Amino acid sequence: xxxxxxxxxxxxxxxxxxxxxxxxxxxxxxxxxxxxxxxxxxxxxxxxxxxxxxxxxxxxxxxxxxxxxxxxxxxxxxxxxxxxxxxxxxxxxxxxxxxxxxxxxxxxxxxxxxxxxxxxxxxxxxxxxxxxxxxxxxxxxxxxxxxxxxxxxxxxxxxxxxxxxxxxxxxxxxxxxxxxxxxxxxxxxxxxxxxxxxxxxxxxxxxxxxxxxxxxxxxxxxxxxxxxxxxxxxxxxxxxxxxxxxxxxxxxxxxxxxxxxxxxxxxxxxxxxxxxxxxxxxxxxxxxxxxxxxxxxxxxxxxxxxxxxxxxxxxxxxxxxxxxxxxxxxxxxxxxxxxxxxxxxxxxxxxxxxxxxxxxxxxxxxxxxxxxxxxxxxxxxxxxxxxxxxxxxxxxxxxxxxxxxxxxxxxxxxxxxxxxxxxxxxxxxxxxxxxxxxxxxxxxxxxxxxxxxxxxxxxxxxxxxxxxxxxxxxxxxxxxxxxxxxxxxxxx
Amino acid sequence: xxxxxxxxxxxxxxxxxxxxxxxxxxxxxxxxxxxxxxxxxxxxxxxxxxxxxxxxxxxxxxxxxxxxxxxxxxxxxxxxxxxxxxxxxxxxxxxxxxxxxxxxxxxxxxx
Numbered sequence: 216x217x218x219x220x221x222x223x224x225x226x227x228x229x230x231x232x233x234x235x236x237x238x239x240x241x242x243x244x245x246x247x248x249x250x251x252x253x254x255x256x257x258x259x260x261x262x263x264x265x266x267x268x269x270x271x272x273x274x275x276x277x278x279x280x281x282x283x284x285x286x287x288x289x290x291x292x293x294x295x296x297x298x299x300x301x302x303x304x305x306x307x308x309x310x311x312x313x314x315x316x317x318x319x320x321x322x323x324x325x326x327x328x329x330x331x332x333x334x335x336x337x338x339x340x341x342x343x344x345x346x347x348x349x350x351x352x353x354x355x356x357x358x359x360x361x362x363x364x365x366x367x368x369x370x371x372x373x374x375x376x377x378x379x380x381x382x383x384x385x386x387x388x389x390x391x392x393x394x395x396x397x398x399x400x401x402x403x404x405x406x407x408x409x410x411x412x413x414x415x416x417x418x419x420x421x422x423x424x425x426x427x428x429x430x431x432x433x434x435x436x437x438x439x440x441x442x443x444x445x446x447x448x449x450x451x452x453x454x455x456x457x458x459x460x461x462x463x464x465x466x467x468x469x470x471x472x473x474x475x476x477x478x479x480x481x482x483x484x485x486x487x488x489x490x491x492x493x494x495x496x497x498x499x500x501x502x503x504x505x506x507x508x509x510x511x512x513x514x515x516x517x518x519x520x521x522x523x524x525x526x527x528x529x530x531x532x533x534x535x536x537x538x539x540x541x542x543x544x545x546x547x548x549x550x551x552x553x554x555x556x557x558x559x560x561x562x563x564x565x566x567x568x569x570x571x572x573x574x575x576x577x578x579x580x581x582x583x584x585x586x587x588x589x590x591x592x593x594x595x596x597x598x599x600x601x602x603x604x605x606x607x608x609x610x611x612x613x614x615x616x617x618x619x620x621x622x623x624x625x626x627x628x629x630x631x632x633x634x635x636x637x638x639x640x641x642x643x644x645x646x647x648x649x650x651x652x653x654x655x656x657x658x659x660x661x662x663x664x665x666x667x668x669x670x671x672x673x674x675x676x677x678x679x680x681x682x683x684x685x686x687x688x689x690x691x692x693x694x695x696x697x698x699x700x701x702x703x704x705x706x707x
Numbered sequence: 708x709x710x711x712x713x714x715x716x717x718x719x720x721x722x723x724x725x726x727x728x729x730x731x732x733x734x735x736x737x738x739x740x741x742x743x744x745x746x747x748x749x750x751x752x753x754x755x756x757x758x759x760x761x762x763x764x765x766x767x768x769x770x771x772x773x774x775x776x777x778x779x780x781x782x783x784x785x786x787x788x789x790x791x792x793x794x795x796x797x798x799x800x801x802x803x804x805x806x807x808x809x810x811x812x813x814x815x816x817x818x
Binding site: 345348349352356359360363366368371372374375376378379382383385386389390392393394396397402 | 735742743749753755779782783786793794798801804810
């Protein structure tokens with residue numbers, strides 16, 4: 216029992232509601248949301264420290280002991296993600312202050328972002344499946360609104376598709392929950408895990424697990440990613456960055472939880488399927504990333520590739536691979552936000568998304584060019600930066616368990632990531648400059664500073680990997696030994 | 708009773724599938740609403756009725772229906788209500804802005 220772990224969800228949600236009343240006071244709205252996010256970050260950090268000393272924390276709402284009540288559970292895995300999510304969201308919001316425009320700010324932009332973060336944090340923390348559904352819906356409703364906000368034709372068109380797909384996937388989620396409740400009579404994740412271990416993972420349970428796989432694959436963009444590039448390229452850069460960094464990661468988190476805690480008894484079926492899906496995702500994402508000239512499409516497909524790579528770790532399923540996936544997940548949240556922000560800055564500065572219509576940007580905006588260079592290296596996994604460790608550890612796990620195909624595809628995808636971004640870099644940043652010094656739009660500090668913060672974070676994550684390795688190792692240990700989680704939840 | 712409810716859920720799913728596959732945005736929205744309600748019925752049937760009375764424990768604690776599915780359905784109804792309302796508003800705005808409610812005309816990745 217520890218009340219502190221409710222705050223990462225409650226602070227953003229209450230802030231979101233509070234901000235509704237400050238519609239006309241833009242400056243005040245900015246201060247309130249930034250302070251609330253900083254508070255969330257600090258609290259997440261404190262919780263992360265507490266987990267190291269006291270073990271996994273849990274909060275039973277209304278003092279209903281599990282498995283009867285609903286509860287929040289905080290282990291290292293979820294808290295690392297909550298911390299990263301709050302951090303990335305802060306950086307994206309600073310970017311939004313300078314780029315989003317007054318019309319958005321008066322149309323409840325900040326409340327929606329705040330609610331989105333509340334939903335994301337809630338999904339990371341919840342300990343039972345139905346609350347996972349509820350938190351997903353909070354997050355999704357906010358995201359529907361954020362895609363449509365602004366009311367451009369493209370946005371409305373994409374938001375209709377995005378909504379239709381997500382409503383149907385939420386339906387599958389409900390159906391899966393219904394069947395699971397019908398067969399096992401509980402929805403508490405730890406209790407489910409115990410019951411599944413008792414009865415053995417019978418075929419019907421495997422089928423239900425595949426239903427969950429479909430749902431979360433849709434949300435994570437694993438194999439079923441066709442909606443992703445369209446919807447992520449419609450909203451303005453700050454929103455796209457928050458989406459690219461947070462939304463798919465929640466799906467990935469849910470996949471990890473479900474398939475390491477509950478349905479881990481039939482890896483030959485479920486984990487093989489995840490492996491195949493991850494492989495196809497990587498191939499499809501790579502093709503997409505090199506096929507387009509539209510920079511927003513290129514980076515959206517990069518999100519898809521990363522999803523495939525992270526899930527290799529789950530498919531392989533060794534302790535080392537889990538560690539690698541967690542490192543890569545944290546790295547990816549930071550770097551994808553940075554990539555979306557940089558691409559957004561390029562679009563703001565040049566007014567076009569087509570990379571072949573722009574050239575020589577590095578002469579006009581050297582800082583932007585070098586930041587893009589760093590993010591490219593980081594995504595490709597060049598050693599001092601944050602992508603390296605995740606890739607190495609996932610690779611090591613894949614070798615240990617003999618999944619050489621996945622290993623090859625995973626590392627091949629790196630080449631495609633590098634190629635697709637190099638193409639942007641060579642086309643847009645190198646060559647003769649096409650912007651005269653006179654019509655050069657000034658690169659405002661407000662747009663660069665959040666990018667700098669995120670770049671420092673990716674360098675810091677790479678150089679200071681020792682610092683977070685304690686937490687990552689603990690998180691991977693909890694993932695590969697479900698009993699730790701179960702004991703923490705069910706022992707009163 | 709369970710059988711009846713499950714058959715009803717099946718009918719609702721087939722109706723909803725028909726609506727979801729049509730071109731018209733409003734029909735799709737109605738389809739998603741009906742689809743969600745089919746899932747609610749399924750949840751209820753999965754909880755089981757056992758010919759008992761209400762989901763309230765009356766002191767004796769012998770004669771009641773499992774309350775959890777009812778709680779889940781209640782939450783889910785609220786969510787689906789909100790999502791459908793938002794979807795309808797979105798469709799209306801899109802119709803105003805794009806001048807069509809035909810999904811085939813909304814296809815494609817070009818702007």
